Amino acid sequence: MHRSERVSMYGWIWRHLPGNTWVRALVSLVLSLAIVFVLFQYVFPWAEPLLPFGDVTVDNGGGSR
Template sequence: MYGWIWRHLPGPTPVRVLEALVLALAIIALLMFVVFPWAEPLLPFNNVTTPS
């Protein structure tokens, strides 16, 4: 999959590296600001109890 993405990025190698970095940062931002907040209420981690 990563090879497919690398082959389809336009430009010479330095430009491809920059484009791949921007693409990775955009995916991380999408996960952090959209996907994780949406999924957080659905996860069972809110019911934390500590023994007395």
């Protein structure tokens, strides 16, 4: 497999961002922060009731110390 055939997702995104290296880095940072914001504001609260994290039981009896 030639190097040109192994295209990474990140390389493809980087090549399609506008501007020089500094502008691309700034756009990447803004996009990353926007994705994190959307995840914390909308996706995680929506998914939380679907996850079994509230069904945890802790046994207080006779474990080793």
